[in-house]
Amino acid sequence: MDYKLVLKLAVHKEEKRVLFAEADSNFVDTLFSIMTLPMATVVRRLRNCSDNKVKVLGSLNNLYNSLSNLPDKCLSTEEIKQTLLNTRTSAHDYCIKLELNIDDAERTQYYVCIDWDCSRRPGANFSTIAYVRCNLCGKTMTRICQYEELTAATRGNHRDVGVFVSDVTTFIVTDDLRVMPNTSGNIIQLLSAIGITDTSQIAYRNFDIGVNQMRSLLEGALLMLKNPLTYMVYSSTQAIILRQAVMVKPSSAVLTASMTLKVMLQKSTSKLLFAEANSDFAEFVFGFLEIPLGTLVGKLMNGNTSYVSLDNLYKSISNLTVGEFIKSYDLKDMLINPKLVSAKFMVTDDLVIRPLSSTSTIDMLSKFKVPLNDVEEHTVNIGYKECLKILEASLISSSTLTDALVEKIIQAKK
Numbered sequence: 001m002d003y004k005l006v007l008k009l010a011v012h013k014e015e016k017r018v019l020f021a022e023a024d025s026n027f028v029d030t031l032f033s034i035m036t037l038p039m040a041t042v043v044r045r046l047r048n049c050s051d052n053k054v055k056v057l058g059s060l061n062n063l064y065n066s067l068s069n070l071p072d073k074c075l076s077t078e079e080i081k082q083t084l085l086n087t088r089t090s091a092h093d094y095c096i097k098l099e100l101n102i103d104d105a106e107r108t109q110y111y112v113c114i115d116w117d118c119s120r121r122p123g124a125n126f127s128t129i130a131y132v133r134c135n136l137c138g139k140t141m142t143r144i145c146q147y148e149e150l151t152a153a154t155r156g157n158h159r160d161v162g163v164f165v166s167d168v169t170t171f172i173v174t175d176d177l178r179v180m181p182n183t184s185g186n187i188i189q190l191l192s193a194i195g196i197t198d199t200s201q202i203a204y205r206n207f208d209i210g211v212n213q214m215r216s217l218l219e220g221a222l223l224m225l226k227n228p229l230t231y232m233v234y235s236s237t238q239a240i241i242l243r244q245a246v247m248v249k250p251s252s253a254v255l256t257a258s259m260t261l262k263v264m265l266q267k268s269t270s271k272l273l274f275a276e277a278n279s280d281f282a283e284f285v286f287g288f289l290e291i292p293l294g295t296l297v298g299k300l301m302n303g304n305t306s307y308v309s310l311d312n313l314y315k316s317i318s319n320l321t322v323g324e325f326i327k328s329y330d331l332k333d334m335l336i337n338p339k340l341v342s343a344k345f346m347v348t349d350d351l352v353i354r355p356l357s358s359t360s361t362i363d364m365l366s367k368f369k370v371p372l373n374d375v376e377e378h379t380v381n382i383g384y385k386e387c388l389k390i391l392e393a394s395l396i397s398s399s400t401l402t403d404a405l406v407e408k409i410i411q412a413k414k
Contacts, residue, residue, distance in 0.1 A: 006208060012202070019196065036338045040086065059398055090334055091334045102215065176308060177316070262378070273349065274346050276356055281347070286353070296391070317336050348364070350398045392404075
């Protein structure tokens with residue numbers, strides 16, 4: 001039986017919407033842990049949802065399935081594949097301590113060489129994936145070892161209560177996932193901002209939250225809803241969807257080198273059919289699965305994405321005071337900035353990736369019923385700006401390459 005948290009909700013009596021929730025540190029810890037989830041985990045946790053709207057994840061489901069089905073010979077090691085599919089952030093072992101953990105991964109296991117003498121030699125290493133080959137002797141790394149990092153959590157002066165936030169206060173969580181201290185001033189200001197002038201309109205109720213409810217909350221946030229709490233509580237309620245334009249402010253980081261794609265464009269529709277890519281681009285796209293939500297929303301998009309509720313969550317963590325609300329600077333940084341063989345591949349518009357062959361090209365053209373005289377080849381340089389566009393489009397679109405690159409191709413043709 002799943003562990004349940006109890007959330008106290010303030011709801012509108014007539015409109016079936018959540019005004020705000022009063023939450024203790026256990027719920028806020030779980031809510032903030034969403035920012036540490038790698039995209040592979042998000043796909044895996046939401047892929048079994050009965051609601052087809054989960055396709056809001058755009059092309060990432062296809063990307064996850066492509067990697068799962070990719071032949072081992074296309075990757076340098078099996079460890080790379082398993083690491084991408086089951087990637088873990090630096091916050092993983094903290095999230096294991098949560099009263100309600102929505103990550104489905106177990107506590108990290110560390111493996112050393114099955115040969116005990118080899119594992120004790122200088123230069124021996126360890127792996128978080130079993131059956132990887134030892135770099136010293138070539139035998140499999142299957143012996144489980146204990147590894148303890150000296151952190152604030154193991155130095156002795158750590159109270160074993162709460163994980164990311166202090167347990168000595170409670171919080172207000174708004175319908176669009178802003179988190180603030182539970183004070184009279186904040187409540188009055190919030191009610192005024194959402195147009196509540198008569199407190200008789202407010203009813204209070206307790207709501208049990210388990211993994212399924214948190215999954216609905218995450219789904220609501222990824223559907224670009226303005227009201228993910230209401231979406232979680234009243235599943236039949238009409239959701240308020242925000243489809244706003246996104247202004248991406250690229251960070252100062254740059255790629256060390258650009259990548260080149262050969263793309264096949266259907267002339268009559270200006271739609272990209274597929275691209276011919278080297279392993280560097282395939283590895284780059286597969287790397288989307290490693291990116292935690294906090295890194296995507298914060299570091300890459302500067303808290304200004306299409307996902308308004310996740311932007312609010314990111315800004316709430318950023319604004320909460322360390323010591324009074326967030327337990328340490330290291331934990332705050334862990335939430336908003338979590339620490340991820342040469343071949344050619346065919347990459348479809350919706351990020352299905354498979355090894356390139358003559359038959360795959362013919363099959364793709366036949367699938368779309370595109371005549372050869374309606375196809376033209378273009379070479380596109382992929383730099384930092386294009387990488388961000390592809391990443392952003394992959395989250396919300398099933399025509400990722402077209403949305404990210406076709407404008408550049410059309411401009412180059414002029």
